[in-house]
Amino acid sequence: MKINRTVEFTWHVIFMATVLVLVFPIIYAVGMSFKPLEDAYNNVLNIFSLHPTLENYITFFDTLPVLKVTMNTFIIASVATIFKVFTSFLAAYAFVYFQFKGKEIVYFLLISTIFIPFTVTMIPNYLIISDLGLLDSVWGVILPQLADAIGIFLITQSMRSIPLSLIEVARLDNLGHGKIMKDIVFPLVRPAVTSVGIWFFISSWNEFVWPVLILKTTENYTLPLALQMYISSEGGTNFTVAMAVSVITMIIPLILYLTFQKYIIGTFTSSGIK
């Protein structure tokens, strides 16, 4: 499509500026995490310090059990992801390949939970976790997150694109549902399932609202909660350490995104997510 050169140039300027606003903070944080504190205040405009130091990372490792905190974050994110993918896959399979009474109603009820604000379920869920004795435990964070409406929705969308005749042929050959799921449907929706899984993992890794209610002691914290400590009013404000913790919090999601970006964007833009 031919377009006016000036128009094209203007748009490139707008997009570059937007990209700069979105990505600059991340680069700036990496630079600042290696600055000594006085440098952070005196050399604000130098992204990278002339006297790089590891002291911010050392402070973080000295004040918190960092490995434990990272493990907590990892356990929550992986267990929640595995369960969500599994329950969403089974539910999607039921919605796409079965005709049963009340199917539409159940589908509608499950999907409509996307639009329920979390404050509506916050107090009762807190009480349930408390009654189960799971306050201040990673399992208390994980438990309510074992199923996911967006996951059901996305995987259902992706399964609908598989030709039904394929499944009918398999049924005529007397293949059981377990085998059809494992050998026919799963391989065909694997790209969507993987992308949804990565998305779940990262969302859960970054999750803040629910863990902040459940986790109380620092050794049970996840990375985003630990990060908050360094600029909270109680803990005093230590921005350079906060930047070091930010970098550690960002590393895994960034690596996952940069490794799988073509794949994730591909799935998001082709599988009819809406």
Added chain:
Amino acid sequence: MSAFAAVRKSLQLNRENAIGYGLLIPSIIIFAVFTFWPFLYTVYLSFFDWNMISPEKEFVGFKNYMEVLGDPRTYQILGNTFLYIVILLAINCVVPYIFAFVIGVVLQRWNGFYKSALFLPAFISLVVGSILFTWILNPVSGPVAIVFGWIGLEIPNWTKTEGWVILVLSLITSWKVFGYNFILLYASINGISKEIIESARLDNIPLWRIFLQIILPMSSATGVYVFILTIVQSLQYVFTPVKVVTQGGPDYASSNLIYHAYHEAFVVYRTGHSATLSIMTMGLFLVLLFLYFKFADRGIYYEN
């Protein structure tokens, strides 16, 4: 024979029913226990005075509703909530729509780069974003303040100034939300037949008319979804910068319905007020959803 066939068919149907439900049971249990029951219990709590600790809950009828509706602070917070909604919709619905159109249809180069870069912050913790921007936008010592200082501009002390605080917290939230919405809209616009757009271009129809008359109607199902998602989810995302940066201050100027419900429950332990506010939020969401569907359903073109 026909009776036998009917019995067989009904048995098969029953079996289908059973397997269908069986596959749904894990999801249904989780949602029943952690979403539907809590929702009902929150409705129940809105009729009681309680502090989450005391063994006794006192039934007070509609007293919580009267108190919440009689409190001028509620209206301040409602006003804040609408302000957040308007700003978030402008930044995360209107702008990404235009961006998705230009990147998907108009530009020939660097499209892939723009897509990856715009989507990137969606993968990063909003706590990280809140802290980065608190430093970068620090009105005295932050890099933006220093650069602005060269040309004689001052950054308002936004964490302490009514109005500004909502704008900046919305911007921080948008940093995270923008790319996700952009990708959803891009996906939808990308799915529109290129031939329609090409022939419009051959007829010399200007780009803004292509956007308004072809792209907008043909991607409207996704458009509506992103519109609703922006209201419902970004309003909840705002919770994170509010909690991390201002705790609702100064004097409730940055609080919204979501944060205020949290504050009532877990800071001042008034579960009745919190539950009432949550039910009101839910009501507000439902009204917005309903109005939007009523208003927009006529023009929606369903893709696929």
